[in-house]
Amino acid sequence: MFNLKGSSKLSATLLALILGASVFMAGQVWAAKYVTDPTTGKVVSAPEYGGTITGLFHPGWETEHADMWHYRTVIHPTKIVLERMGGGNWGLPRDEFAFSGAIPNVPQYTGKLAESWEQPDATTIVLHIRRGVKWHDKEPMNGRELVADDVVFNFSRNLGLGEFAADGPSPMISVLGSLPIESIRATDSHTVVFKLKQPKFAALYHIIGDIYGNQYPPEVIKQYGDAKDWTKLVGTGPFMWTDWAQGTSLTYTKNPDYWGFDEKYPENRLPYIDEFKALIIPEEATRIAALRSGQLDVLGGPTTYALSPGPATEGLERTNPELKQFAYQNRGQNSAAFNGKKPPFDDIRVRRAMQMALDLETIADTYFKGYADATPRGVVGTANVGYAFPFAEWSDEIRGYYSYDPEGAERLLDEAGYPRGANGVRFKTVFNAHPSPAATDQGFVAIIMQFWDAIGVDVELKIVEGAAFGPMTADASLYEGMLWFITGFNAPLPVTTVGWQATGAYNNATGHSASEYDAMIAAIGSAKSVEEERQLIQEADRYLIENHLYLWGPIMPQVAVTQPWIVGYNGENRLGDVDSYVIFARLWIDQAMKAEMGR
Numbered sequence: 001m002f003n004l005k006g007s008s009k010l011s012a013t014l015l016a017l018i019l020g021a022s023v024f025m026a027g028q029v030w031a032a033k034y035v036t037d038p039t040t041g042k043v044v045s046a047p048e049y050g051g052t053i054t055g056l057f058h059p060g061w062e063t064e065h066a067d068m069w070h071y072r073t074v075i076h077p078t079k080i081v082l083e084r085m086g087g088g089n090w091g092l093p094r095d096e097f098a099f100s101g102a103i104p105n106v107p108q109y110t111g112k113l114a115e116s117w118e119q120p121d122a123t124t125i126v127l128h129i130r131r132g133v134k135w136h137d138k139e140p141m142n143g144r145e146l147v148a149d150d151v152v153f154n155f156s157r158n159l160g161l162g163e164f165a166a167d168g169p170s171p172m173i174s175v176l177g178s179l180p181i182e183s184i185r186a187t188d189s190h191t192v193v194f195k196l197k198q199p200k201f202a203a204l205y206h207i208i209g210d211i212y213g214n215q216y217p218p219e220v221i222k223q224y225g226d227a228k229d230w231t232k233l234v235g236t237g238p239f240m241w242t243d244w245a246q247g248t249s250l251t252y253t254k255n256p257d258y259w260g261f262d263e264k265y266p267e268n269r270l271p272y273i274d275e276f277k278a279l280i281i282p283e284e285a286t287r288i289a290a291l292r293s294g295q296l297d298v299l300g301g302p303t304t305y306a307l308s309p310g311p312a313t314e315g316l317e318r319t320n321p322e323l324k325q326f327a328y329q330n331r332g333q334n335s336a337a338f339n340g341k342k343p344p345f346d347d348i349r350v351r352r353a354m355q356m357a358l359d360l361e362t363i364a365d366t367y368f369k370g371y372a373d374a375t376p377r378g379v380v381g382t383a384n385v386g387y388a389f390p391f392a393e394w395s396d397e398i399r400g401y402y403s404y405d406p407e408g409a410e411r412l413l414d415e416a417g418y419p420r421g422a423n424g425v426r427f428k429t430v431f432n433a434h435p436s437p438a439a440t441d442q443g444f445v446a447i448i449m450q451f452w453d454a455i456g457v458d459v460e461l462k463i464v465e466g467a468a469f470g471p472m473t474a475d476a477s478l479y480e481g482m483l484w485f486i487t488g489f490n491a492p493l494p495v496t497t498v499g500w501q502a503t504g505a506y507n508n509a510t511g512h513s514a515s516e517y518d519a520m521i522a523a524i525g526s527a528k529s530v531e532e533e534r535q536l537i538q539e540a541d542r543y544l545i546e547n548h549l550y551l552w553g554p555i556m557p558q559v560a561v562t563q564p565w566i567v568g569y570n571g572e573n574r575l576g577d578v579d580s581y582v583i584f585a586r587l588w589i590d591q592a593m594k595a596e597m598g599r
Contacts, residue, residue: 037568038264039094045567047265049272051589053566054296055303055581056287057250057278060436060466065228066241068214069158072172073470075211077244080252080276080581081235082215085114085127085151086208088575090586091263099572100301100328101383102490106205109576110263113146113215113236117208122199125207127151129190133236133259140219141234143257148186153218155184155194155207174506175496176210178525179203201527202495209576238271238585250278252581262586264568271585272568278303278581282436288312291561292320294599301326301560301573302580308556309371316561322597326560326571329383329490334444334553336431337485339476341511344427349416351548352401353409354482357455358448360404364554367447372554376402378541379497379550381490386534388494389542398546409455418456426456430481432472435463440484444553476511485509487550495524495533498540501549510549517543565594 035046061076068074088099089110097108111117115130129148135141156162159181160169169177180197187193196203207213216227217234227233233241238260239252254274262268279296281287287305290296300306307313309327316323338345338354345351360374376399380388391399400408413419418426431449433440442461449459459481464472472479489497499505502521503513520540527533544550562569568587574580 035265037570039091040570042570045588045590045593047262047268047272047568047588048591049274049588051273051591051594052275052277053273053298053584053587053589054277054279055298055584056296056305057280058304058436059247059280059282060434061304062246062280065226066230066233067216067227068172068212069170069226070172070228072174072211075214075578077230077241077250078214078233078235079211079578080239080584081233081237081241083113083235083237084209084211084213084215084576085112085117086110086576087112087579087582089263090575090583094570098328098570099575100326102381103574103577106208109209112260113151114208117204119204123196125194125196125204127192127194127208129192130259131190134257135217135236136234136240136255137257138234138240139232140223141217146215146236147189148192149189150215150218151192152184152186153221154215155181155213157216157221158212159184170212173212175202175499176206176212179206199528200525201529201533202525211578238582239276248280250280252276252278258585260585264586272588273584276581276584281305284312288316291316291323291563294563294597297563297566298569298584299561300558301328301562301569301571302583306558306560308368309559310369313559313561322564324562324564324566324569326562326569327557328560328571328573329381329555329557334441334555335485335487336482336551336553337473337476337509338482338549338551339479339511340549341476342480344416344418344429345481347416348548349412350418351551353412353416353455354452354457355402355548355551356400356405356409356412357451357457358404358551358553359451360552360554362404363444363447367444368554368556372556374554376545376552377488377555378545379487379489379500380494380537380541381488383490384494387537387541389538389545394545401548402552406451406455413455413457420456424456425458428458428460430460430462430479432462432464432469432479432481432483434469434484435465445484448553473509474507476509482551483509485550487552488555494537494541495521498524498537498544501544512547512549563594563599565590565597565599 063074086109088104114127116128118126133146134143137143157164158170182195182197238258242253243251260270338351364372364374382388452459500507501512502518524536
């Protein structure tokens with residue numbers, strides 16, 4: 001953590017805080033050098049404009065084009081350029097919502113491109129489009145105002161409605177595409193009305209917060225047929241995408257005409273910085289070196305490649321105590337989907353045995369140095385209180401199937417018809433893993449393979465390149481055995497994650513199909529209240545836990561690291577679904593501190 005001891009220059013800065021020094025900031029009136037962050041109560045350096053913040057970009061996010069209609073991963077390079085109707089309210093007190101565990105939902109939202117919204121009846125949603133929002137001053141939009149027709153164009157294109165009915169919806173659209181939307185129309189230049197065929201409790205969230213509500217420039221699509229060419233991408237966001245050195249970096253330049261103001265300090269127009277640069281650095285040692293040298297400002301958090309507590313974080317604290325570290329809850333990275341459509345994992349006894357073979361407590365204490373949480377959980381992240389089926393309510397029988405019991409595991413395998421052969425092996429299978437260390441912890445996989453070997457299961461670790469790996473997460477017919485998979489999602493609508501296991505659903509990596517479960521998902525979709533939805537999702541989470549569709553491993557907290565001159569950051573990850581880079585529009589650089597430190 002940031003440490004003031006041992007530095008005369010930083011002590012002088014602290015003295016300035018005590019004396020209440022003032023400075024003049026470009027684009028500002030005279031302002032106090034220090035202000036109180038209204039969301040945390042902390043005293044911080046006052047906002048100032050200018051400079052470049054460097055973060056990270058995952059190489060797996062690089063795509064061939066910039067049009068989300070054709071490819072979902074395009075959200076990553078465009079998420080600081082394009083905007084949607086609403087998003088998380090940066091001005092909320094952090095003890096009310098921290099933006100670091102659960103992803104925000106409508107109660108934590110504020111208007112973005114839609115200044116406000118209303119639901120006059122159960123099948124009508126009205127968006128009041130914000131006035132004065134301008135497209136980037138770039139051909140062919142040339143800074144014109146965003147209007148209701150633009151919003152109708154984008155939603156209709158993604159959903160395959162109106163003039164796009166013949167094209168059908170985007171094949172990537174997922175949950176938003178399942179909404180019973182009958183029509184979308186503009187009733188005036190700044191009002192859009194959605195009509196539903198029947199009531200849908202979650203419709204409001206998806207219309208204002210789904211990534212497929214991101215607004216693309218209609219003129220670009222009309223002129224070129226799509227928005228694939230990133231050099232022609234125009235948005236309304238705080239930054240413009242100005243450079244892409246593939247495999248090296250992406251550069252985003254300040255939008256001087258941005259409509260937004262800081263939710264914490266409403267008199268300040270965003271963004272504060274002139275440029276955000278996302279570096280592609282696959283090797284952890286190189287990333288750590290970039291932090292130490294000051295070439296990298298932010299690691300983890302709103303970027304990627306967060307650190308796990310342990311040698312890396314402890315080493316940085318020893319060598320660079322000035323760096324600030326922020327721990328936050330992670331999803332279940334050390335998990336796997338069982339292919340339940342094919343032997344041997346079509347038998348629940350085999351799936352249970354694979355889990356019972358693992359001594360997660362010992363793994364958490366040894367391999368993960370005591371930092372990991374070995375408590376089992378389901379696909380709904382525990383930060384979603386009221387939605388996740390709490391471990392305290394698990395039956396003794398189910399807890400037993402998630403506890404270390406190698407003898408019990410062997411009995412189940414015998415019962416399932418997989419006795420040990422002459423060589424001691426019961427069967428062979430495959431663990432399909434992503435090559436990125438930030439995705440699959442191959443050290444962890446190597447350890448659990450030893451536990452499986454002890455019960456007679458021979459597991460081969462198969463590294464699958466990114467282009468082939470992605471489709472496997474959506475189609476169980478494309479792989480054998482097990483597939484690395486993220487569980488424990490702290491999603492804004494947990495129905496999304498429990499919905500993946502419905503028949504034919506997107507991201508149904510297990511291949512699960514059961515009429516009983518499909519009926520549960522349908523009931524969630526028809527929920528009439530938050531309370532009813534919570535109860536139904538908790539029941540679905542319980543079903544998935546009891547049916548062992550996934551292998552569970554320990555969860556490690558993640559650690560974001562920032563330079564001491566980065567101000568305004570308190571460990572936040574995102575302001576909405578995949579809405580992370582927009583946080584950089586709300587951070588600023590303490591230029592005096594950076595200069596005093598010789599950076």
